[in-house]
Amino acid sequence: MPAPTAFCxxxxxxxxxxxxxxxxxxxxxxxxxEQSAAWKxxxxxxxxxxxxxxxxxxxxxxxxxxxxxxxxxxxxxxxxLFVSKNAVRYLFQRCRDLGIKAESVGSPGRxxxxxxxxxxAAVGAEGVRVTYVAExxxxxxxxxxxxxxxxxxxxxxxxxxxxxxxxxxxxxxxxARVTEVVAYRTTSPDEFDNKIVAQIxxxxxxxxxxxxxxxxxxxxxxxGSAEMANISRRVQFAAIGPTTxxxxxxxxxxxxxxxxxxxxxxxxxxxxxxxxxxxxxxAQS
Numbered sequence: 001m002p003a004p005t006a007f008c009x010x011x012x013x014x015x016x017x018x019x020x021x022x023x024x025x026x027x028x029x030x031x032x033x034e035q036s037a038a039w040k041x042x043x044x045x046x047x048x049x050x051x052x053x054x055x056x057x058x059x060x061x062x063x064x065x066x067x068x069x070x071x072x073x074x075x076x077x078x079x080x081l082f083v084s085k086n087a088v089r090y091l092f093q094r095c096r097d098l099g100i101k102a103e104s105v106g107s108p109g110r111x112x113x114x115x116x117x118x119x120x121a122a123v124g125a126e127g128v129r130v131t132y133v134a135e136x137x138x139x140x141x142x143x144x145x146x147x148x149x150x151x152x153x154x155x156x157x158x159x160x161x162x163x164x165x166x167x168x169x170x171x172x173x174x175x176a177r178v179t180e181v182v183a184y185r186t187t188s189p190d191e192f193d194n195k196i197v198a199q200i201x202x203x204x205x206x207x208x209x210x211x212x213x214x215x216x217x218x219x220x221x222x223x224g225s226a227e228m229a230n231i232s233r234r235v236q237f238a239a240i241g242p243t244t245x246x247x248x249x250x251x252x253x254x255x256x257x258x259x260x261x262x263x264x265x266x267x268x269x270x271x272x273x274x275x276x277x278x279x280x281x282x283a284q285s
Contacts, residue, residue, distance in 0.1 A: 019047075020046055020047030021046055021047065021272040021273075021275060021276050022043060022046040022047040022048035022268075022271065022272050022275065023046075023047030023048075024047070025047070025048050025049070025206040025207065025271075025275060026048070026049045026050075026051060026199075026204065026205045026206050026207075027043050027048040027049070027050050027051070027205070027206060027207045027208075027209060027271065028050075028051045028052075028053055028196070028199075028200065028205045028207065028208045028209065029043070029050060029051070029052050029053070029209050030053055030054065030055035030056070030208065030209060030210055030211070030215040030216075030219060031054065031055075031056070031209075031211050031215065032054050032056050032057055032058060033052070033054045035085075035211075036052055036054070038264045039209070039211075039264040039267070039268075040052070041264070042264040042265050042267070042268040043209075043264075043268050043271070045268070046268055046272050048268075048271075051196055051199070051205065052196075053192060053193055053196045053197070053200075053219075054189050055188070055189065055192075055210075055214075055215040055216075055218045055219045056186055056187070056188070056189070056212060056214050056215045056218060057186075057187045057188065057189050057190075058086055058090075058184050058185065058186060058187065059184065059185045059187055060090065060184060060185070061090075061161070061182045061183065061184060061185060062185065064094065066181045066182065067091070067094055067158065067181045067182065067183055068094070068098065070156055070158075070179060070181050071091075071094060071095060071098060071100055072098070072100075074100075074104050074105065074107070074156075075107075076154060077110065077154050077155065077156045077179070078109075078110060078111065078153035078154050078155065079110060079111035079112070079113065079150065079153055079154070079155045079156070079176075080105065080110065080111070080112055080113075080155070080156045080157075080158070081113050081114070081139075081142065081155060081156070081157050081171075082112070082113070082114045082115070082119050082122075082123060082158065083114070083115045083119070083139045083142070083157075083159060083163075083167065084115070084119060084159070084160070085118060085119050085122045086160065086183070086184050087119075087158045087159055087160070087183050087184070088114075088119060088122040088123050088126065089122065089184075090158070090183040090184040091105075091158045091183050092105070092126045094183070102126050102127045102128055103127070103128075105126075105128050106123075106127075106128030106129055110131075111131045111132065111146075111149070111153075112128060112129065112130050112131045112132075113130070113131055113132040113133070113134070113142060113146060114130055114132075114133050114134065114142075115133075115134045115136075115138065115139055115141070115142050115262075116133070116134070116262050116263070117133060117263065118262075118263055119133075120133045132145075132146065138241065138242060138243055139166065139167035139170070140166050140167055140170045142167075143167060143170035143171045143173075143174055143176075144170065144174075146174070147174040150171060150174045150175060150176040151174065151175030151176070152175055152176075152177070153175075153176055153177065154176075154177045154179070155171060155176045155177065155178050155179070156179050156181070157171070157178055157179065157180045157181070158181050158182075158183035159180065159181075159182065159183060160182070160183070160184055160185065160186045160214075161182045161184075161185045161186065162185075162186045162213075162214055163180070168180055186212075186214045188218040188221070189218070192219075192222055197222070197223070200223070200231060200235070201223075201227075201231070203234050203235065205235055206235065206236060206275075207235060207236040207237070207238050207256070207257070207271060208231075208235055208236070208237055208238065209238045209240075209267060209271070210237065210238065210239050210240065210244050210248065211240040211244065211267075212240070212244055213243060213244050213247035213248075215244075216244065216247055216248050216251070216253075217247070217251075220251060220253075225251055225252060225253075226252075228251070228253050229251070229252045229253045229254070231253075232248075232253040232254040232255075232256075233254055236256035236257060236271070236274065237253060237254060237255050237256055237257075238255075238256065238257040238258075238259070238267060238270065238271050238274075239255050239257070239258045239259070240259055240262050240267055241258070241259060241262045242258065245258045256274060257270050257271050257274045258270070
């Protein structure tokens with residue numbers, strides 16, 4: 001299935017009014033299996049044929065000590081910041097394991113802030129009210145938006161073992177007293193589907209969707225960074241947001257689509273808009 005030449009710097013804009021703008025496009029999802037359903041549905045609703053190749057998996061921390069200690073001392077925290085649905089999932093599951101009620105997490109007077117509406121909804125599903133949802137789609141954006149509210153406050157930051165230093169550094173720069181704890185591990189899948197890998201190498205997919213730097217790095221490690229860079233010039237690489245896009249570009253690969261809204265629907269719209277604009281340009285040339 002031929003794919004148009006990739007553009008390295010486009011961003012998803014408003015979706016033009018077409019019923020199924022991804023019809024005839026084969027889109028590969030690299031999300032973990034348990035996180036793919038909504039993304040698959042969003043892409044298929046716009047006409048895409050969706051292939052699944054999980055490039056990440058998740059697991060509990062190897063040692064619960066730090067998280068357990070923080071959960072047993074929740075009264076000492078003024079704010080809890082959630083930057084992913086996985087952080088929500090694993091923290092609340094550990095609360096249940098320890099017999100700690102959800103109300104203790106969202107006790108009166110404590111700020112509960114999230115990155116993204118989906119993460120906020122995950123917190124809400126646990127019965128905890130979210131105080132603030134970041135307008136920007138990054139942890140650094142959350143830190144910037146809350147800068148005036150965090151000075152001198154004790155902040156709990158549950159996150160992946162792969163989390164980088166940018167967010168805690170931004171929080172500390174804002175005067176927060178940050179306690180980072182590993183709530184879950186991001187791992188590589190045990191194996192990749194060789195049939196789908198062959199389709200990637202053969203140019204039989206139109207686009208590959210990456211929702212995290214880890215997904216990109218794991219697939220890149222499997223295929224080789226040089227081959228990934230070459231593939232990105234034939235197949236559109238779509239990133240969920242600026243952090244993932246930056247990781248892809250830093251590796252030498254090209255990002256064709258970067259969603260402005262970090263969600264399944266936002267990514268699907270951005271990808272559809274990319275192909276609509278490409279089709280319009282081709283028709284005019």
